[in-house]
Amino acid sequence: MLNRVEDGVFITTLKVRDSECDAQGVVNNANYLVYMEYARHEFLEHQGVKFADLIPQNIFLMTSHMEIDFVNSLTGGQVFEVRSQVRRERAKIVFDQQVVRVADQAVCIRARVDVICKIDGRLTRGEWFDAYMPV
Numbered sequence: 001m002l003n004r005v006e007d008g009v010f011i012t013t014l015k016v017r018d019s020e021c022d023a024q025g026v027v028n029n030a031n032y033l034v035y036m037e038y039a040r041h042e043f044l045e046h047q048g049v050k051f052a053d054l055i056p057q058n059i060f061l062m063t064s065h066m067e068i069d070f071v072n073s074l075t076g077g078q079v080f081e082v083r084s085q086v087r088r089e090r091a092k093i094v095f096d097q098q099v100v101r102v103a104d105q106a107v108c109i110r111a112r113v114d115v116i117c118k119i120d121g122r123l124t125r126g127e128w129f130d131a132y133m134p135v
Contacts, residue, residue: 012039018076026073039082065114091126
């Protein structure tokens with residue numbers, strides 16, 4: 001696993017494990033959600049925030065909306081990147097994410113993920129995110 005930032009895009013590099021593939025030999029669609037969530041957590045760590053450390057502070061970051069286009073498939077052993085562009089939009093942080101196969105630069109997934117923040121059980125106006133923008 002490798003993280004880097006290029007031109008304002010946070011990039012996490014991963015490799016498909018055989019256990020993530022279905023009977024047809026392609027990555028099961030639910031695993032793409034896991035890949036993108038992992039990259040969002042890596043983005044936070046890159047910003048100095050460990051997701052698990054937020055819970056004792058009663059800070060909860062939650063996905064409120066997600067749109068995904070499945071374009072191409074990954075198969076076992078392939079190396080891929082999750083590319084995340086991050087921006088504030090009103091009370092949420094928006095991750096525009098792509099899963100890209102490294103070998104041929106084929107886009108496999110295009111997604112928009114909206115994340116909200118609750119502190120002490122109350123929905124915030126997103127001001128918590130300000131300290132972690134931009135990448």
